[in-house]
Amino acid sequence: MSKIRNTPIKKRLSIIAAFLLALAIAPQLAQGQQPVPPERIAEFKQSLQKSQAQLRQYEWIETTTVSLKGEVKSQKQNRVYYGADGKLQKVAVGDSPAPQEPQGRRGGRLKAKIVANKKEEMTDYMQRAVSLIHKYVPPEPGMIQFAKDNGKASFDVFEPNKVIRLSFKDIINIGDLMTATLDIRSNAILDINVSTYLESQQDAVILGVNFARLPDGTSYAGQTTLDAKAKNIKVVVENSGHRALN
Numbered sequence: 001m002s003k004i005r006n007t008p009i010k011k012r013l014s015i016i017a018a019f020l021l022a023l024a025i026a027p028q029l030a031q032g033q034q035p036v037p038p039e040r041i042a043e044f045k046q047s048l049q050k051s052q053a054q055l056r057q058y059e060w061i062e063t064t065t066v067s068l069k070g071e072v073k074s075q076k077q078n079r080v081y082y083g084a085d086g087k088l089q090k091v092a093v094g095d096s097p098a099p100q101e102p103q104g105r106r107g108g109r110l111k112a113k114i115v116a117n118k119k120e121e122m123t124d125y126m127q128r129a130v131s132l133i134h135k136y137v138p139p140e141p142g143m144i145q146f147a148k149d150n151g152k153a154s155f156d157v158f159e160p161n162k163v164i165r166l167s168f169k170d171i172i173n174i175g176d177l178m179t180a181t182l183d184i185r186s187n188a189i190l191d192i193n194v195s196t197y198l199e200s201q202q203d204a205v206i207l208g209v210n211f212a213r214l215p216d217g218t219s220y221a222g223q224t225t226l227d228a229k230a231k232n233i234k235v236v237v238e239n240s241g242h243r244a245l246n
Contacts, residue, residue: 040155041148044166044180045141047187047219052138054218056082061241062090068122069232081245122233128198129228130235133207135172136194137221139180147171163190173197188219203230214242 059081066074078090147153147168156165162185168178176196183190194207205228212222220242226235 038148040164040166040182040184041144041153043184043187044182044189045144047182047189048138048141048144050187051189051219054216055220056086057244058214058218058242059245060220060239060243061093063238063240065236065238066126067234067236070234073122080239122231125228125231126233126235129205129226129233132172132196132198132205133194133226136178136196137192137207137209137224139168139178139192143171144168161185175201186217188213188217203228218242 059079062078062080064074064076064078065072077093079093080088080090083089144153147170152169152171154167156167157163158165158181162183164182164184166180166182168180170176171178173196176194178192178194180192181190182188189211191211192207192209194205196205196207197203198205205226207227208225209221210223211219213219221237221239223239224237226237228234
């Protein structure tokens with residue numbers, strides 16, 4: 001202690017500042033999280049941009065399955081491709097038949113009306129949930145940079161010099177979290193996970209995206225699972241059958 005007292009004031013202030021900084025970052029480092037180096041952000045944005053550019057050369061089949069309380073309610077397929085305006089185009093290729101309600105029973109009309117109202121409510125909820133998720137996936141490079149600039153980004157090392165996980169907080173909603181696992185050897189995205197909500201945190205929505213790669217190295221979302229626990233709704237979207245556009 002006497003040594004510090006005898007140290008010049010400027011040097012003493014530097015020592016105290018360094019000590020306080022160490023205290024501030026110690027909990028973060030103890031959890032394995034570190035501030036994201038600029039090159040990691042650049043690699044992530046580059047991977048996103050490259051994948052989106054390469055996918056414009058393909059068309060594929062998108063299969064969407066909606067379940068309520070574990071029971072499949074609908075399944076449909078779309079032919080998907082990017083149009084000349086750069087926006088995704090979807091063309092229906094077939095829908096599964098809707099379940100038929102028994103006819104002729106007493107109170108059948110009332111029951112049919114209740115079922116129709118519930119179906120409309122579920123459809124509206126899912127549209128809002130999917131619209132929110134589209135703000136996260138695929139992530140906009142500008143959104144990633146904003147999180148980095150505002151101290152909302154960190155990363156964990158899964159395998160040294162192989163795999164890392166990037167984490168981004170409060171990028172759309174306060175309290176949300178998006179993580180992305182990146183293979184830094186090939187600069188390929190392995191998965192993206194999002195935890196967010198709609199109007200309130202009681203309307204929690206969880207999204208998991210597993211990425212796959214085509215023979216030419218093009219990365220794409222192989223399977224996407226949206227879980228809206230508040231409504232017991234789960235939506236699984238699978239992309240397959242990629243083929244080059246003529």
